[in-house]
Amino acid sequence: MSKYDVVIIGGGVGGTASGAILASNGLNTLLIEKNQFIGGRCSTYEKEGFKIDIGVHSFGRTSNGPLGTVLKMIGMEDAIDWVLARNPGPVQYYQGKFWKFPKELEKLIPPSDFSSLIKILRDIMRIKDTKDLDNISIKTWLSKYSDNKLVHSFINILCGLYFVVSYNEASAGEFVRCLSSLVQNRSTGYPKGGCIAIPLAYAKAIEKFGGTVETGVTAKKIIIEDGKIQGVELDNNKFISSQLVISNAGIKETINNMVGRNYFDKIYLEKIDKLKYSMSAFSLKLALKKPITHFKVINSMSLDYEEKVRSVLEGEVPDKVDLFVPIPSNYDPELAPKEKQLIIAGTAVPRENFERNREKWISSTMETLEEMFPKFQNNLMWMEVTTPKDIESIGGKEASVVGISQTVDQTGVNRPATSLPIKGLYIVGGDAGGWGIGTELAAKSAIDCSKIILKQKK
Ligand SMILES: Cc1cc2nc3c(=O)[nH]c(=O)nc-3n(C[C@H](O)[C@H](O)[C@H](O)COP(=O)(O)OP(=O)(O)OC[C@H]3O[C@@H](n4cnc5c(N)ncnc54)[C@H](O)[C@@H]3O)c2cc1C
Incomplete structure (x- = not known):
């Protein structure tokens, strides 16, 4: 039986960020991640020399936002090398043209x-x-x-x-x-090395401050006795003792399956059951023989967006897809082999009815890209498709892009708190606390949660 000051379940942005802050403050920290890699939804894999994000990422405030604050808090400001979206800055694609x-x-x-x-x-x-x-x-x-x-x-x-x-x-x-x-x-950008550079920098910090990061390790249960956290049981039945557990595995998964509903009162459970996740996403990863655009990030937009979202939620696929198109290798040429280009194009979809429309989503997206970059397919080496199923298998959380959605009833005072009603049990990441866009919401949740824990420790 190993004993830690804190066990963190999950190595997404929220888990690694809270681990880095707590380890740097002297807590003996263990982070376990079920995948063989760190980062959850903010991760990058490699294929034939291309380093490809699982998601479709751009980072709102880079070092000036909470992702940078985490590093400032632990004295490692330079651990992420950001490239800003400037010269050229972000553009909108509308009616066949690019607009600033x-x-x-x-x-x-x-x-x-x-x-x-x-x-x-x-x-x-x-x-x-x-x-x-x-x-x-x-x-x-x-x-x-x-x-x-x-x-x-x-x-x-x-x-x-x-x-x-x-x-x-x-x-x-x-x-x-x-x-x-x-x-x-004014500091939107992207990290050198792909989006995984962010959770990787935090995970390295955990180790630098004496903590441990283990991948390929799955938490099965959070053990509670006499109303107090005792530790975490792994799926190989090994027990890890700790009176402090932070879960990055999702608020519903943590309460319903890891702790068990009988530890929470009816009113709290009703609140948790009502929480809704954001939509999921589908994306194409395009490996190109040569660069076809100098832009770093493009958004396409149309006049009837509200109607489009409504019909997409009902299971329809538009002929023209509104796409978010970061070009990671224009931020960091090392993300593609020499003189080649990596383009990622993604759009929001509901996970419920994606699979039956999969082929139509791919063909409509390819047609939209062909309009944006005429004859680009002549330069296409290969492409990868990431679907809601892939996102769910990596991060769970109903394949959601963000986590618990930032709707009117789930933000501000109505956002689920990072502290759960059991002493010593916390949630971090896109499911509780914080504010901001995607990874920044997750990092802010981790900062706020760590501050609560450190204050209590004092
Ligand atoms: C397609 C797409 C596009 C996106 N675009 C952007 C963008 O442009 N900008 C932006 O800022 N954000 C973007 N995001 C959102 C951003 O990636 C997420 O908000 C953020 O990464 C979520 O972090 P998290 O802390 O909630 O952890 P998650 O990513 O959810 O990670 C949780 C981790 O916990 C692990 N885990 C779960 N259960 C267990 C268990 N039992 N034992 C051990 N480990 C476990 C999982 O394997 C996972 O690694 C995008 C996401 C997607 C999918």
Whole structure:
């Protein structure tokens, strides 16, 4: 039987970040990860010299956001080498052309609606207290400014990129926090080495501060006796003793299967059962013989985005897919073999009805890419397809992109807390606490959770 100050179940961004902070504060830390690799949904694999992200990633605030804060807290600021999305910056693809945002939108939107959009952006920067907006959907909030379809579509697409849920469900408070911090920091980018560089830097920090990281190890049960955490039982029945357990395995999985529902009261369980995950995603990973674009990140958008999301949720596949297209090898040429290019193109899909439409999703996405990059298939060496099933097998959590969705009823004070109602038991990652976009939400949850634990230890 081994004894640790803290056992962390899961090596995603949340698990590795909390491990790094706690280990650097002297806690004897063990992190176990069921996959053979670290990173969960924020991981990268290698094929024929291409280093390919499992997801479709761009990072909102890089070193200026919570991903950087984790490293500052442990005195390892330079452990991630960020490349910023500048020269060229992010572009929108709309009606056959690439547009710079927000400058060139002026050419597409009538002057009165363009001034409304500028007013929205100015107001966002001025709002100090976003709490009052937490319970209002982005759509309701936006309707006070403009009813222009393109303005709505544009904001809805940003919301889809940030939260992977439609803007009629997502929280305006969370949107304002995210967009204003992005505009203030102007540091969107991507790490050298692929997205895995982030959890890998945190995992290395755990080891640097005397902790242990074990991959290929699955937690089966969190053991509780007399209302107190005793430790973790692995699927090989080995027991690891610790009075502090942090789970990065998902709030529902932790409560329902690892701890057991009988340890929680009815009202709490009802709340947990009602929690909803964000949508899932489907993506194509394209290995190209030679570079076909100099852009680092492209978003495609259309006028009827709200209607598109509705029909996609009902199981339809649009002819033109709204795509998020990072080009990782334009950030870091080492992510592709010399003179080759790696392009990733992804879009939000519901996991429930994806498989029966799989082929149609692939062909519609290829057609949309062909429109964006004419004849690109002449340069295609091969491509990989990542589906909701793949995401679920790596990270669980109903194949969700983000975690517990940032909807009006699940953000701010309504977000599940990182501390569970059992002393010594915590959740980190995209399922509890924090605010922000994707990995930043997970890192913020880990920072807040670690601070609670360290305060209690003192
Ligand atoms: C397609 C896609 C696109 C995305 N795009 C972006 C983006 O552009 N920008 C951005 O910031 N974010 C993006 N994200 C979201 C981001 O990747 C996630 O929000 C973040 O990585 C979630 O981290 P987490 O801490 O919740 O952990 P997870 O990634 O969920 O990891 C949890 C880990 O726990 C492990 N685990 C589970 N059960 C056990 C067990 N019993 N024993 C041991 N280990 C266990 C799992 O194997 C996994 O490794 C994207 C995600 C996807 C899928």
